[in-house]
Amino acid sequence: MRKNLMLLEELQELDLKIDGRHGEKQTLLDQLAALDERVDSVRRTVSEKREELALLEDERRSLEQNLITENENIARSEARQKEIKTQKEYQAVLKEVSAAKKQKSELEEQLQQKRTQIEELSGEIAAREEELASLEANIDSQKAEIQGSIDRLEQEISVDAAAKEATAKSIPASLLKRYGALREKRQGIAVVAARDGNCSGCNMNLPPQLYNSLFRTDELVLCPHCQRMLVLRQEA
Structure with a gap:
């Protein structure tokens, strides 16, 4: 029995070494996954920001078109003033021009806000794209280094597993x-x-x-x- 206990102690030492190396390997695998997730996260952010920018650009174009329409309305109303013969009609046209100019002013303010948002978002996208390019440039070397450590651990686990198998053969199955x-x-x-x-x-x-x-x-x-x-x- 004492011989068997000594063999069990040896087996346990090998098991603990294997357990430890499996733990190290899992930590390295988690690091690989974290690197991939970090890159994927930045990619998702860039994609989301680009979609947001596309919507802002659509809204900007819509505002610009509305502004063109209001300018045309103002021009037509002002042209009509030369043809008006009654004071009542003149007052009505003045009211139209005043409302159109107020709408134009609001559109110009909204357009300026939209352009500011587009400029800020474009700057943020540029910074994110620069971060993504840097990550993609460095990630391969980092992953290669981690994979090298994983390969080394797997080799050590294989050696310990063979020693464990040889030791276990000398111990009764029960x-x-x-x-x-x-x-x-x-x-x-x-x-x-x-x-x-x-x-x-x-x-x-x-x-x-x-x-x-x-x-x-x-x-x-x-x-x-x-x-x-x-x-x-x-x-x-």
């Missing part, structure tokens, strides 16, 4: 199954040291009789508190 179940329940730690009357897995005191049995027996002993497999370790 013990391996128990070890796997404990690892799943106890955050990856199934085999722990018993030292100075304590379980190093849960830091609880072991019953003296159970602890003393570790000196005498070659049977599997479990911590009564955390159920992990105990391996006796004595201070030098």
